[in-house]
Amino acid sequence: MGVGVELDCLEGIRVVDFTQFEAGPSCTESLAWLGAEVVKIENPGLGDPGRRLQKGKPGHDGAQTITDSDPWYFHQYNANKKSVTLNLKSPRGLEIVRELLKKADVMVENMAPGTIERLGLSYDEVEKLNPGIIYCQIKGFGTGSPYEKSLAFDMIAQAAGGTISVTGDADRPPVKPGPSLGDTGTGMLMAISLLGALFKRSKTGQGCRLQVAMQDAMIHYMRVPLSKTQLTGQAVPRDGTSRSTPGGLVPNALYPCKPGGPNDYVYVFCSRANPEHWQRLLKVMGREDLSGNARYDTQAARAERPAEVDAIVADWTRKHTKEEAMTLIGAASVPAGAVFDTLELMNDASLAERGIMQTIDHPTTGKVKMPAWPVRFDGEPARVKPSPLLGQHVDDVLGSWLGLDAKALGALRKEGIV
Amino acid sequence: MGVGVELDCLEGIRVVDFTQFEAGPSCTESLAWLGAEVVKIENPGLGDPGRRLQKGKPGHDGAQTITDSDPWYFHQYNANKKSVTLNLKSPRGLEIVRELLKKADVMVENMAPGTIERLGLSYDEVEKLNPGIIYCQIKGFGTGSPYEKSLAFDMIAQAAGGTISVTGDADRPPVKPGPSLGDTGTGMLMAISLLGALFKRSKTGQGCRLQVAMQDAMIHYMRVPLSKTQLTGQAVPRDGTSRSTPGGLVPNALYPCKPGGPNDYVYVFCSRANPEHWQRLLKVMGREDLSGNARYDTQAARAERPAEVDAIVADWTRKHTKEEAMTLIGAASVPAGAVFDTLELMNDASLAERGIMQTIDHPTTGKVKMPAWPVRFDGEPARVKPSPLLGQHVDDVLGSWLGLDAKALGALRKEGIV
Numbered sequence: 002m003g004v005g006v007e008l009d010c011l012e013g014i015r016v017v018d019f020t021q022f023e024a025g026p027s028c029t030e031s032l033a034w035l036g037a038e039v040v041k042i043e044n045p046g047l048g049d050p051g052r053r054l055q056k057g058k059p060g061h062d063g064a065q066t067i068t069d070s071d072p073w074y075f076h077q078y079n080a081n082k083k084s085v086t087l088n089l090k091s092p093r094g095l096e097i098v099r100e101l102l103k104k105a106d107v108m109v110e111n112m113a114p115g116t117i118e119r120l121g122l123s124y125d126e127v128e129k130l131n132p133g134i135i136y137c138q139i140k141g142f143g144t145g146s147p148y149e150k151s152l153a154f155d156m157i158a159q160a161a162g163g164t165i166s167v168t169g170d171a172d173r174p175p176v177k178p179g180p181s182l183g184d185t186g187t188g189m190l191m192a193i194s195l196l197g198a199l200f201k202r203s204k205t206g207q208g209c210r211l212q213v214a215m216q217d218a219m220i221h222y223m224r225v226p227l228s229k230t231q232l233t234g235q236a237v238p239r240d241g242t243s244r245s246t247p248g249g250l251v252p253n254a255l256y257p258c259k260p261g262g263p264n265d266y267v268y269v270f271c272s273r274a275n276p277e278h279w280q281r282l283l284k285v286m287g288r289e290d291l292s293g294n295a296r297y298d299t300q301a302a303r304a305e306r307p308a309e310v311d312a313i314v315a316d317w318t319r320k321h322t323k324e325e326a327m328t329l330i331g332a333a334s335v336p337a338g339a340v341f342d343t344l345e346l347m348n349d350a351s352l353a354e355r356g357i358m359q360t361i362d363h364p365t366t367g368k369v370k371m372p373a374w375p376v377r378f379d380g381e382p383a384r385v386k387p388s389p390l391l392g393q394h395v396d397d398v399l400g401s402w403l404g405l406d407a408k409a410l411g412a413l414r415k416e417g418i419v
Numbered sequence: 420m421g422v423g424v425e426l427d428c429l430e431g432i433r434v435v436d437f438t439q440f441e442a443g444p445s446c447t448e449s450l451a452w453l454g455a456e457v458v459k460i461e462n463p464g465l466g467d468p469g470r471r472l473q474k475g476k477p478g479h480d481g482a483q484t485i486t487d488s489d490p491w492y493f494h495q496y497n498a499n500k501k502s503v504t505l506n507l508k509s510p511r512g513l514e515i516v517r518e519l520l521k522k523a524d525v526m527v528e529n530m531a532p533g534t535i536e537r538l539g540l541s542y543d544e545v546e547k548l549n550p551g552i553i554y555c556q557i558k559g560f561g562t563g564s565p566y567e568k569s570l571a572f573d574m575i576a577q578a579a580g581g582t583i584s585v586t587g588d589a590d591r592p593p594v595k596p597g598p599s600l601g602d603t604g605t606g607m608l609m610a611i612s613l614l615g616a617l618f619k620r621s622k623t624g625q626g627c628r629l630q631v632a633m634q635d636a637m638i639h640y641m642r643v644p645l646s647k648t649q650l651t652g653q654a655v656p657r658d659g660t661s662r663s664t665p666g667g668l669v670p671n672a673l674y675p676c677k678p679g680g681p682n683d684y685v686y687v688f689c690s691r692a693n694p695e696h697w698q699r700l701l702k703v704m705g706r707e708d709l710s711g712n713a714r715y716d717t718q719a720a721r722a723e724r725p726a727e728v729d730a731i732v733a734d735w736t737r738k739h740t741k742e743e744a745m746t747l748i749g750a751a752s753v754p755a756g757a758v759f760d761t762l763e764l765m766n767d768a769s770l771a772e773r774g775i776m777q778t779i780d781h782p783t784t785g786k787v788k789m790p791a792w793p794v795r796f797d798g799e800p801a802r803v804k805p806s807p808l809l810g811q812h813v814d815d816v817l818g819s820w821l822g823l824d825a826k827a828l829g830a831l832r833k834e835g836i837v
Contacts, residue, residue, distance in 0.1 A: 152752055159686075
């Protein structure tokens with residue numbers, strides 16, 4: 002609690018946020034962390050389906066409920082935002098959202114293809130209301146793509162964008178990368194683009210329409226594998242990284258550590274550009290006897306005998322825990338990383354002390370420790386504030402943006418519009 | 420060629436770019452694509468080590484060479500930038516870079532810990548020269564972390580940031596996700612932060628210091644696995660996604676397609692929030708006979724028999740190619756994604772037509788097809804321009820920023836300073 006500062010980079014910027022789940026919410030949350038006023042527009046009663054993802058709890062199977070059954074997932078992508086409920090199927094609800102859009106600087110949506118247009122909130126419509134708006138759309142597939150009308154979730158984007166094809170062991174089917182790059186990876190590219198557009202608008206007053214597809218966004222993260230295909234003309238094979246690859250960089254793999262649990266590994270890597278890494282590694286391992294040995298002294302020599310080199314490294318790593326191995330090798334200025342699991346990261350003292358993980362106090366969930374925006378501003382992290390309760394900011398936002406008074410708000414409530 | 424438009428969002432913004440390899444260059448390249456003037460400062464003779472990564476070519480093992488042996492890798496992360504060579508070990512070279520910093524809006528560096536400070540270009544020094552500068556640093560580990568002084572490359576960040584722990588098959592060692600999330604994933608978070616800071620500066624004139632660590636940045640992409648740990652109190656196990664998980668969402672896996680090659684799979688997923696997905700999938704598969712069958716009709720029921728459900732889906736997918744399966748299932752509004760490999764993506768007609776992949780004509784490499792910034796601005800992608808030759812823009816930048824004339828530039832060349 003109390004870690005970090007309230008950033009004001011985007012102070013005064015108003016965002017109307019029609020996003021759900023992760024690709025859109027991760028984008029608008031980064032704006033909220035930078036100080037924008039991000040207002041989630043949610044349907045009364047249910048809200049963002051990301052509120053109700055916990056299996057075995059009410060609502061997880063599409064049932065109607067007002068319970069947030071998975072507040073943890075929802076917190077992660079909606080911290081620091083406001084929530085306004087609005088029934089967009091009622092004429093009055095739609096009228097109010099149009100009034101909000103007139104006052105907004107940015108609008109972001111990641112609904113299924115065609116949905117925002119069916120609501121009467123297409124770019125052409127909104128641009129008429131507010132020519133200066135930055136109108137942002139995140140979809141699974143690009144306009145003009147053969148899959149333009151198809152739905153996508155994280156894993157679909159990761160399949161169609163190539164990240165799955167290059168992940169896994171060479172002798173097995175591919176596997177999905179664990180992180181939700183399809184969602185958050187896309188959200189980050191939209192955030193960069195809209196901030197660029199906002200910067201321009203601050204000088205010209207000119208709005209614009211931004212569109213990104215999750216499949217296309219994955220290709221941005223696939224540029225190393227794609228550059229290998231440019232060199233070889235072949236699809237990049239999977240490389241599970243449990244051993245160094247013949248002809249590749251050596252050593253460059255995950256090495257087993259004691260006590261041998263499922264994540265007791267350390268990644269050790271000697272860069273191509275830094276021949277001194279190998280010499281330093283030999284010293285850490287007490288294997289200076291191999292220094293000057295032509296079988297191992299250059300990347301070219303090691304590339305001829307990866308199994309031998311891996312055995313030399315693993316002989317040493319097996320005698321150490323992953324933390325010891327990372328500390329000792331890292332201190333010798335050789336790149337090394339222990340494979341930390343999610344529980345170790347949740348409990349990591351340094352991440353909490355440095356405000357990379359922060360604990361919020363949420364009115365219904367209680368204390369939740371969660372990742373914050375990881376970039377420091379003048380040495381300080383942004384302070385995480387709890388995600389909003391459904392409709393928590395109706396009075397605040399409709400009052401301050403549109404000047405609605407208590408009586409008008411009461412009427413909207415009575416009619417089920419908010 | 421000629422696809423896309425030159426974006427001018429960041430027109431007039433000057434970036435002094437001390438970055439190398441990928442984490443830093445991916446950040447500054449996004450600025451260049453948005454129209455900033457990004458000037459890479461490279462040492463004369465060698466330049467960014469990212470220019471020389473191709474194995475078996477001169478320079479790959481740290482040897483001195485002026486050949487760009489791997490232009491493909493370098494192009495991907497340095498398109499649309501300028502290159503100025505400057506010997507920062509000479510007093511005059513350092514003086515010139517200090518003059519450039521006085522004229523700059525943004526500085527970005529991702530050198531090894533302590534290096535920029537040893538050059539006399541710490542934040543305190545640069546802030547004295549230019550109080551309005553946005554000074555950005557990307558390191559492997561955070562200030563105050565036990566690994567603060569350690570080196571990191573992509574895979575080290577992915578190990579220490581948890582992404583490796585959640586990737587792979589449950590019965591095998593973990594594997595590194597194929598995309599270079601440790602590098603580009605970090606660069607994107609810095610880009611968002613510096614654009615926020617730049618927006619604020621446009622109103623206040625106030626600069627700031629931004630810092631991000633690659634380990635910390637990975638945690639931003641790990642929020643779904645971390646939210647599961649919050650629910651269960653356990654480390655998230657790996658799930659290779661070659662089958663649906665008992666008790667999880669079903670179906671939610673990679674299903675085999677014909678003709679059975681290493682990437683002939685389609686990801687099929689029925690969302691928890693959309694019970695209609697299963698009914699639609701049954702129709703595509705010609706299995707309406709199962710509609711209404713209580714064994715399969717709800718996520719809860721399917722979660723009890725994932726192997727049975729997977730067999731039903733795989734019976735159908737095996738009769739189709741991954742493209743057919745993706746097209747047919749996607750057209751029925753059920754999320755589906757073929758596992759495209761890097762060669763298929765390089766040759767994909769839609770990606771090229773839509774400007775997501777663009778072909779540049781580079782003076783020494785010739786034609787190179789490469790990914791562009793995937794976000795469209797008013798329907799158009801940003802135009803990719805070739806990465807610079809080493810020192811290509813010495814005259815341009817030192818002339819236009821500092822007013823150096825031909826005689827002064829000639830003298831600098833003679834002395835080996837540029």
